Amino acid sequence: MKSALTNACTLKLENFEGPFDLLFYLIEKNQIDIYDIPVVVITDQYLDYLNAMQELDLEIASEFLVMASTLLHIKSRMLLPEREPVEEEAADPREELIIKLLEYKKYKEYSKVLSEREEKWSKVHYKLPEAIPETFAENEIEVSPVILRSCFLEVLKRYRDKMTDVSKKMKRILDHEKVSLRAKIRELLGLLKKGIKICFSKVYNTRKKSRLEVATGFLAVLEVVKIGYATVEQHADFGEIYVTPCDKKKNIDPMILAEDD
């Protein structure tokens, strides 16, 4: 047999957002002071709703059941006679529930504000964008004749160095063999220990060191950043890379610090 309550509330049931929503409905329906909820009444009504939902074969979300047990727990605590008067004022078992309800109520009310605002602002209409063609800035390449000249001289000098200084070249070839990442990391850590910011190009310069050495130096920087001994920054494409010592050290792999054989 369906209760009157069941019939009355069939339509409403599915619309509760959650246990707080249902509790609020009951509080408002009974015109109850939220700060002094008659737990017995509310718990009974709450359970009636859950029963009604069951009768209607509605799926009851677990949160509703959790709230039911919370209410029953509070109810039992309220009904138990206090055995001995406690010196401090005993905590009201409803307090936590009330706090949560008030918090929920705040946003519930704010939902209405949002909904009203949406209603109003759904009445303004926008215009589709005009098709504005993409403009090209092809003639805005930043160039300088002076850079053109110095680039040329630079590349010539590099070439001359490469071709003329055979002994240097041989030394570089020999140096290649010696470049190890681990050694580079140690070298870099040694520099960073001094606590100063390092310009990458000052330490690893292609004019002074072999490409392999510079490349390995770069890998060393990445490793050192990864283990948290430094941070890197570069302010422009192709610009200087600054390596700054860092305090946030993570565990360092002892292998890195171990001497090479």
Add this chain to the structure above:
Amino acid sequence: MGSITDTEIIIEAVLFASGDPVSLDKIAEIIGHDRKTTRVLMSNLIYKYQNASRGIMIRQIDDGYQLCTKPELDEYIQKLGTVRKRQGLTPAAYETLSIIAYNQPVTRAYIEQVRGVNSDSVIQKLIERNLIREAGRDDSPGKPKLYETTEEFLRVFGFSSLKDLPPLEMNDIPEVMENVPLD
């Protein structure tokens, strides 16, 4: 209509052509003024539109400006028959949005704590509608995702910035906000 300067004419044309919001920086660049001057200029212009006999007005959304029709003329625009009606939000969506709006960035656990129910799907729907977005991760254990509102949120609800959110009644129980556990 108050006197309209040449700069204001340019701004009107630019906002009209754009349709979408145009950033303060872009407007400043186009009219050749600094940000501060441009901001004052835009405030004046918003006021002029509001008070002039115009069918359109300027909205500020964050640091952008957009032309739109005045809300009270909606009934006439509806007669064009070209306007699609927006699908409204569910009560769950409003609830979740207001919790996010006032506490952003905020975790799902916090939202569920306040609402008392699982909020996974409603969060997904709000993301799909571009009203909220992920905003990094919290430092707490498990590094849960954080959520915040979007510009679209401001647009849909008519706020020019988050500072516009109507104040919450905080005098109920002040410490409540601190007490909601985050786990």
Add this chain to the structure above:
Amino acid sequence: MGSITDTEIIIEAVLFASGDPVSLDKIAEIIGHDRKTTRVLMSNLIYKYQNASRGIMIRQIDDGYQLCTKPELDEYIQKLGTVRKRQGLTPAAYETLSIIAYNQPVTRAYIEQVRGVNSDSVIQKLIERNLIREAGRDDSPGKPKLYETTEEFLRVFGFSSLKDLPPLEMNDIPEVMENVPLD
């Protein structure tokens, strides 16, 4: 909304929201006037927009009306368009360009010999940017392509001719350059 001004407000909002032309009939229906009155009203309105300090105007197309920006403001609206980012030349491009500029016409082998690295893609990029172009083929074995700078190169660098290239002092140029093999 009986007065003329109020009708004009409605028309502005309707034309704005539509974006496309709105027919005289439709406007008449929306403002609740007959065709004739509406036509007069629209003529007045077109005149008002044209003479007012407005960035937008009403255009009549056949029996329809559409809002659009005033043509003289086009230059400002163009600035709204996405401008392809101002890009400097990469060091590799500078290097390659300088070798070509000072030695043109020149083969790829020569460029690569001097630079010490493969220069295929950088040459392609310079061609795409119209700073260099092919200039026939060398007489040497394999008949390799030759490259030279373009008029665009002169324009971009502000030269009136190649004679404007910053001069190299004689002692800058290592004698070795004469000996660069062309293999």
